[in-house]
Amino acid sequence: MDDLVKAVLRFRDERDWRQFHNPKDLAISISLEAAELLEQFQWKNPAEVESFLAVPENRRRVGEEMADVLILLISLADAVGLDLAETARRKLLENARKYPVERAKGNAKKYDALAP
Amino acid sequence: MDDLVKAVLRFRDERDWRQFHNPKDLAISISLEAAELLEQFQWKNPAEVESFLAVPENRRRVGEEMADVLILLISLADAVGLDLAETARRKLLENARKYPVERAKGNAKKYDALAP
């Protein structure tokens, strides 16, 4: 992750793009790239998703859209002054408290709807 | 990144949630979490974004939404069979070809609108 973060920031700085990277527009971009990712699955039922993803070119395209989201997340984390990986690790710990294994196992219900 | 990926997949597998993680619904979730991230900046002008982010509790909240997106990206990468970090590295190389430093420097125009 460290290497990837460095590469993303180097790419940005070599192009003097830091000046454009205000947090609000980066958040908009993340949302738009997430939509382009979702677009790959639009109008497809599970069987169609599966055969779509069996084609390497399609899987590569899906990967590109995911990469765009990740690259922008890294840019936003830097603009906001957050350590993205550390933030995700803390969120996982919090999720583990919200969804204890014994109650969440095999259960997709939202944590606040889980039986106490 | 490797450790984070392992932690995300362990969290999922301890809860038997792999069965729910079809690619289309994961892509929907990424899009919804990206919207929750964007919501933090809604109706705020640049000065308001800045003072909002100066409050640690707000920055923590923004970090949580970013973490949700990243955790889901990692889950989708696994469901689709992609190495997320490697995919992002390849995308950066491709972006470097599309936006050569000498033409893109200080220029926010979309690559296909850059002068040849």
Next chain:
Amino acid sequence: MDDLVKAVLRFRDERDWRQFHNPKDLAISISLEAAELLEQFQWKNPAEVESFLAVPENRRRVGEEMADVLILLISLADAVGLDLAETARRKLLENARKYPVERAKGNAKKYDALAP
């Protein structure tokens, strides 16, 4: 539609909210409300969607999210100086040209992928 447009603009003006309605933030809001609408269907397969929508309270909730999108569309149309209904009618005519009945019938392919 005319009555609805008038009611939306009257609601806004009685509260002096015109000043907040810049096009970019309205477009963000439309996107966020569309996400809340989509959230209603998250993680549900077709059978689950059907039984979810058979419950009046759920259908009411879906309707509320759709109403939020429509109210914001009307607000944006006013902020931008467009007649929303007229714009939609023109778009339908354009779509009719792109997807001629004889080729599009029963065929979900994107128009540019339709056989000539």
Next chain:
Amino acid sequence: MDDLVKAVLRFRDERDWRQFHNPKDLAISISLEAAELLEQFQWKNPAEVESFLAVPENRRRVGEEMADVLILLISLADAVGLDLAETARRKLLENARKYPVERAKGNAKKYDALAP
């Protein structure tokens, strides 16, 4: 609105597209079209939005994206069995209760944050 609804449903039925219009995929499409609308405003500050919208061709493009959202909303309302205009009218009444004029006037705060 009635005429527009009829035109949208006639367009759909002439092409036998009712079969593809399941609520979940329609909600996805609404979200994707809302993203395309938002994309028009990406990376633009208020002055840039204004000069962008002063160009008729750009305003036309924005209108097309708005029309796509509205046409899909109408399709979803039909698929779900809701009267879209009536639903929006009821939502406006509910909003009027949540945001009473005397407290909401000139105040953009979310209703639940308004002083009692």
